[in-house]
Amino acid sequence: MRKLVAGNWKMYGLASSLAEIEALKGLTGEAACDIVVCPPFTLLEKAAERAKDSTVAIGAQDCHRQISDAYTGDVSAEMLVDPGARFVILGHSERRVFHHETDAMVATKVTAARTAGLTAIICVGETRSERGDGKAIEVVGAQLRASVPAGASSSNLVIAYEPVWAIGTGLVPTIEQIEEIHSSIRQRLEELGEDRRNVRIPYGGSVKASNAAAIFGAENVDGALVGGASLKATEFAGIISAAA
Incomplete structure (x- = not known):
């Protein structure tokens, strides 16, 4: 299965940051994996212009x-497609925690994204206390069941496993822990239907060029969702090259 490496810029990036996309194009060339960069809403159109005619696809973060409706300050899926986005990250733990997004809310967003022609990258993952209590598989399984709506398939869906305790902390699960969760996600996807059998499952949480190869070598790991390390083309390209 062809791996997917996606960069989540979060609330970082100004117009000057678009130079990183230009640099990334030059560093990756014909990459052996699918590459996605998800900048802030304000940069989507210019990012899509910079990525044109390259192997880099552009995504959004929510x-x-x-x-469409009277929701001041919100952005619809169609509004993301219009400037050139092809992917959208949904259900990231920061959205679930700080914006109180539930699994049910995530599922409705995934449906909206699919309707607009976007591929949704759904994030699932346990907290440190949930892992300590031995509930990681249970928590991730429950998120998966409730966040994936009917009609989602391998053609429009990606599931990113991001343990909350590893995001931006420098902490990384062991390869055995990653494989355990990814295998459980794969099993549950297969239980949800044949059309979800080949959904890609990237790992996210303190992924760097120095640990990417080991993570990519784990069973059922189909790429990475990268945070801070995606902001600089040289570091991000190092992760991408490890996916070959």
Whole structure:
């Protein structure tokens, strides 16, 4: 299965940051994996212009559940497609915690994204206390069941496993822990239907060029969702090259 390496810029990036996309194009060339960069909403159109005619696709970091309505300050999936986005990250733990997004809310957003023609990257993952209590598989399984709506398939869905305790902390699960969760996700996807059998499952959480090869070598790991290390082309390219 072809791996997917996606960069989540979060609330970082100004117009000057677009130079990193230009640099990334030059560093990756014909990459052996699919590459996605998800900048802030304000940079989507210019990022898509910079990535044109390259192997780099552009994604967004969230969308609203409605196609359009009176929701001041929100952005619909169609509004992401219009400037050139092809992917959207949904259900990231920072959205779940700070914006109180539930699994049900995530599912409605995934449906909106699919309707607009976007591929949704759904994030699932346990907290440190949940892992300490031995509930990681249970928590991730529950998130998966409730966040994946009917109609989602391998053609429009990606599931990113991001243990909350590893995001931006420098802490990384062991390869055995990653494989355990990814295998459980794979099993649950297969239980949800044949059309979800080949959904890609990237890992996210303190992924760097120095540990990417080991992570990519783990069973059922189909790429990475990268945070801070995606902001600089040289570091991000190092992760991408490890996916070959």
